[in-house]
Amino acid sequence: MSAADAPVVSAQGAALAYAGAPVLDCLDFAAGPGTAVSVLGPNGGGKTTLFRALVGELSPVSGSVFAQGRPAYVAQTERTRLDFPVSALDVALMGSLASGRWWLPARRSERRSAEAALERVGLASEAGTRFGALSGGQRRRVLIARALVQDATVLLLDEPLAGVDPASAEQIERLFGELRSEGRTLLVSTHDIENARRYDLVLCLNRRQVAFGSPQDVLLPKILEETYGSEIVILQDGGGPVRAIAVGHHHH
């Protein structure tokens, strides 16, 4: 493996726990630059816990996790304060805080970078709009713009397409393609099994790593049932591709 292909995000025999209580075990995966990884699993399966470990908020109790640089984390918009008097540009500009200059006023270059990020997610015209007044899909795109300002090699996105309007979803998917072509690695948690087929790799979690590999190797009925248990409905298992729907999850 050349240096250019060396993993930018990986886990080796890692186990994660909160206050001693095991949450996620047997993590063993690696993804190189420009790779998109779909992270599948039920609620409470450990997707967000994995992201917390990759940003350094949670140390593994055994093994190791690695991400090159400081990954940009895009949480679900429900975890943000919609009543805050901040505009879309203010939120995008928050990404510049990751540079470590948080005690100093924002520089012009950082402001320009935030404006460019908003333009990239198709929200340049909404820069001055209050974050809470935007639609759900627009808010999601603003948080992605904040991650773009961080200029991270690895982006961790927590259900970025859940409850998003079709126009925003299309814009986000197109942006993901651009980011991959720039050599950025994406880890995207989702419940959308059909959508996961479009990714380079799929990581299945259910309190442990159930499977990791290409979509055709991983998105099989047996593995999906092991990942979701009774929360999955297999729609078709004939000669064609397997179709499955994860049920019982929140759709925002």
Add this chain to the structure above:
Amino acid sequence: MNLIRITAVTAPPSPIELLELRPVVFALAELGLLAVAGGLLGAWIVLRRLAFFTHAAGTATFPGLVLAEAGAFSPRLAALVVALGFAGGVERAGRRGRDPGDVATALLLVAALAGGVVLASDVFESGAAVDRLLFGTAVGLDWGDLLLSGAACLLALGTTVGLGRAWTAAGFDPEGADSMGLPSSRADLLLLVTIAVAVVAALPAVGALLVSSIFVVPAAIARLFATSVTGLLRSAVLVAAAQGTLGLYLALWLDVPPGPAVSVLGAGAYAACALAKASGSRRRGPLPAARATA
């Protein structure tokens, strides 16, 4: 309110003549300094939902003040020790995942008030001094009070400039702020400590019970109309200055204590602004975004 007594309430006193009185100038300077500290910190208090903490921090100092008065040691130091201890306890509870405005804070509030009253009335027989400790006396301050308020003012300015971006990011999206490597816990502790120090500085003017009138009410009024954090900070300071000045003038005119006058004025202004905003919203109808998603 024994220094100035206006016998007739029929005509308002001349502001120019009032400014010739040294206690009035001191009171005005004190309220001006507290307007900056209270306005700036009030904006963060309102944004970070720390109004209950602020009120409790002020009230928690009450038994300390009674003890200091009876023991003849520095009331400022006693109040500072109690307020900082309270801030540390709340921060510790927050780190363990508990809401600072929880039942424990309410219990502490009640215990502090009850303990203070028992100490004041039954143990030390403080009598009339209790009123001053609870409601303050803006007319009757000394240089020490002004210096402490000046220090609180500088502290509020310095922390707002240095930590404002971190406080905004952490308040808006705590998980996002942590993932960016912001020292959110330390920044939050500094916010609580700064509030505690500023609350102690405000005690001589407005007393243990009415600190919210300086630190919460002006920012709550400004919050009704502010569209940005910077706008909120600026307008909260202006509202606090106007409320303090007008409240002091009304107190001198009507011969009532300044602390309650400032508080009642602020509460009335908040009610009027909230009503005006609500009626304006009704006339305008739902926002475009709300209509689009309806």
